Amino acid sequence: MKPINTIVGSLAPLPRANVDTDQIMPKKYLKRVERTGYGEFVFAEWREADPQFVLNRPEYRNARILVTGPNFGSGSSREHAPWGLQDWGFEAIVTFSFADIFRNNCTKIGLLPVELSEKEVAWLMELAEADPSVQVEISLPDQSVTTEGFSAEFVIDPYTRWRLENGLDDIGLSLRHTDLIAEFEATRPSYLPSVTTG
Amino acid sequence: MTARTLFEKVWENHLVRHSPGEPDLLYVDMHLVHEVTSPQAFDSLRMQGRTVRRPDLTLATIDHGVPTLNRHLGITDPMSRIQIDALVRNCEEFGVKLFGLDDPRSGIVHIIGPEQGITQPGMLIVCGDSHTSTHGALGALAFGIGTSEVEHVLATQTLPQDRPHSMAVTVEGDLPTGVTAKDIILGVIAQIGTGGASGHVIEYRGSTISGLSMEGRMTICNMSIEGGARAGMIAPDDITFAYVEGRPFAPRGSAWEAALEEWRQLSTDPNADFDTELFFQANRLEPYVSWGTNPGQTIPVTAAIPHPDQAENPTERDSIERALAYMDLVGGTPITEVEIDRVFLGSCTNGRIEDLRAAASIVEGRQLAEHVSAMVVPGSGLVKLQAETEGLDRIFKEAGFEWRDAGCSMCLGMNPDILNPGERCASTSNRNFEGRQGPGGRTHLVSPAMAAAAAIAGHFVDVREWN
Numbered sequence: 138m139k140p141i142n143t144i145v146g147s148l149a150p151l152p153r154a155n156v157d158t159d160q161i162m163p164k165k166y167l168k169r170v171e172r173t174g175y176g177e178f179v180f181a182e183w184r185e186a187d188p189q190f191v192l193n194r195p196e197y198r199n200a201r202i203l204v205t206g207p208n209f210g211s212g213s214s215r216e217h218a219p220w221g222l223q224d225w226g227f228e229a230i231v232t233f234s235f236a237d238i239f240r241n242n243c244t245k246i247g248l249l250p251v252e253l254s255e256k257e258v259a260w261l262m263e264l265a266e267a268d269p270s271v272q273v274e275i276s277l278p279d280q281s282v283t284t285e286g287f288s289a290e291f292v293i294d295p296y297t298r299w300r301l302e303n304g305l306d307d308i309g310l311s312l313r314h315t316d317l318i319a320e321f322e323a324t325r326p327s328y329l330p331s332v333t334t335g
Numbered sequence: 336m337t338a339r340t341l342f343e344k345v346w347e348n349h350l351v352r353h354s355p356g357e358p359d360l361l362y363v364d365m366h367l368v369h370e371v372t373s374p375q376a377f378d379s380l381r382m383q384g385r386t387v388r389r390p391d392l393t394l395a396t397i398d399h400g401v402p403t404l405n406r407h408l409g410i411t412d413p414m415s416r417i418q419i420d421a422l423v424r425n426c427e428e429f430g431v432k433l434f435g436l437d438d439p440r441s442g443i444v445h446i447i448g449p450e451q452g453i454t455q456p457g458m459l460i461v462c463g464d465s466h467t468s469t470h471g472a473l474g475a476l477a478f479g480i481g482t483s484e485v486e487h488v489l490a491t492q493t494l495p496q497d498r499p500h501s502m503a504v505t506v507e508g509d510l511p512t513g514v515t516a517k518d519i520i521l522g523v524i525a526q527i528g529t530g531g532a533s534g535h536v537i538e539y540r541g542s543t544i545s546g547l548s549m550e551g552r553m554t555i556c557n558m559s560i561e562g563g564a565r566a567g568m569i570a571p572d573d574i575t576f577a578y579v580e581g582r583p584f585a586p587r588g589s590a591w592e593a594a595l596e597e598w599r600q601l602s603t604d605p606n607a608d609f610d611t612e613l614f615f616q617a618n619r620l621e622p623y624v625s626w627g628t629n630p631g632q633t634i635p636v637t638a639a640i641p642h643p644d645q646a647e648n649p650t651e652r653d654s655i656e657r658a659l660a661y662m663d664l665v666g667g668t669p670i671t672e673v674e675i676d677r678v679f680l681g682s683c684t685n686g687r688i689e690d691l692r693a694a695a696s697i698v699e700g701r702q703l704a705e706h707v708s709a710m711v712v713p714g715s716g717l718v719k720l721q722a723e724t725e726g727l728d729r730i731f732k733e734a735g736f737e738w739r740d741a742g743c744s745m746c747l748g749m750n751p752d753i754l755n756p757g758e759r760c761a762s763t764s765n766r767n768f769e770g771r772q773g774p775g776g777r778t779h780l781v782s783p784a785m786a787a788a789a790a791i792a793g794h795f796v797d798v799r800e801w802n
Contacts, residue, residue: 152653153653153654153657154650154651154653154654155528155529155530155629155631155654157629157766157768159747159766159768159769159770159771160768160769160770163770163774164747164748164749165749167371167399167749168371168400168412168414168415168417168418168749169414169418170374170375170378170417170418170421171375172375172378172379182769182770182774206650207530207650208528208529208530208533208563211529211530211563211629212465212529212560212561212766212768213464213465213747213766214372214463214464214465214479214480214481215371215372215481216372216375216481216482216483217482219481234530234533235533236530236533236563237499237533237534237563237565238465238479238480238481238560241480241481241484242481242482242483242484245481245483245484246483294497295356296356296357296358306483307483307487307495308383308385308486308487308490308491310495311360311487311490311491311493311495312490312491314351314352314360314493315491317351317352317360318351318360318362318388318491318492318493321351321362322362322492325362325364326593326594326597327590327593328586328590328591328593328594328597329364329455329458330364330365330452330453330455330458330584330585330586331391331392332390332391332392332393332394332432332453332584333391333432334584
């Protein structure tokens, strides 16, 4: 995972609520067994249905930050959705609220989930619609989103921030506790099922 | 000792490591794996030179991409075949047990766990699938994870997680006739919305919930994720214990007695506090039908489809307008006037034997409406066998339904079972998202009884008035 410090880029506005992961990455692309190359499939059905969909508009093609409505990423746990957004070029998603599994999946791959207030999201959305080229800076160390005439702070738990800033993957971190895992295993009740005993 | 909720007890029983300011490290009792969300996790293990820490606590099945017709011909979709072959190979290489396609025990991952007795009270279960919440019906803490987390569990048998908040959803009183577990959960989601339980683990409680069968409880916990919850749980009781006892992977003899003693502790202490509490009266619930493009867009069968003018804010107005346009519906139309083209009976929400019995009792001796085609897809090979033993397959077939092999099928259309663009489907599944059952397809979520009645009538009907 690539460490995150400061993200600077333009915004792509997607003013819809409850965008589910079936829309972000339609199921037809979940049959791939690869980990990469999902960018071209992101929002495939919406892009196909509407030539004016934000990701079809050249002025938003190089956006690094997606600004969107509440409960973003609801539904299916498919990590293919954040893979696709990241592969498309997004480095951060800014919204009022995320679905839990989606947010978790983002922090595992270094796609920064940023939660701002409803008002702040609305302000950025208007800005993005008015001026596709405007540059916004997201600082992870400062937990801030700034652009000319706008500054907001966001909350992220210190542990996740540390992990993202250092690009650390969880497996390596958990494997430091192998002794504790083995200790725990020794105390598990013997009635618990194992697939070898049925 | 502090009074604790069921969720807190199960969480704390699985704490490998707790350190302030860090996520808790939890031990996973059973990791369920399927073909769609696992190949990249196995690849990464291979690249890192890591192994599966506990193959004995890992079970794989093939469900999302399998055809439900002519399975003896093999998997004809080349991409699904590659994905399924990858799972078979990965299981062989890493020593993971797989219920293969030719195994009668195979089926939808969330059906077979409880069916085999692999899901037991008090366990912590994860799977790379959001409907893992189903297993909470037995008093397990079970939740969906992404592929990076699948890899983490394969490598360590643990998962770092921030502790969610707790929510009580209490339902009291006798369920009116014709109102089912599916209607309870649709009614709850219609009220709280698809993000209403975000960051929470729900415990469903109250006399209505304790009166439900295990199948009904699984339907409710299954759809917790559609309200945004991390998981759903129901305290295990005698109904749970009777369900688990004697199943292939259930403890036996003295182990059973030891387990039972522990399982009886798994309920919320009388003075325990929940972060959020919601109350519902069973007698105010009705059969529900979703009209829009998320499970929160759901109304009682007696209601009319919402009009954009009813919206409370511009965002909601936009959502209603978009959903009406996608669903090709007009606000203000009674939902019972909406005609359907297809019916899908099945899924991890409603693909269990009791669901098929409920639908068959409506269908028996009748014929599908002329313009409707319908399919029944049992949740597992064993559900299919059981239904055939009871003669349910004959009832469906005589009424004009197709009787298929087990799998996820048209719940998400990753196999050949999909809606054609513009087709409208009464579905017992869990998601009515745009394109969920096929690009351009229109999904209405209902209970098995409501789906069966709609299949016969050709449009939605109030199953309470069915005779």
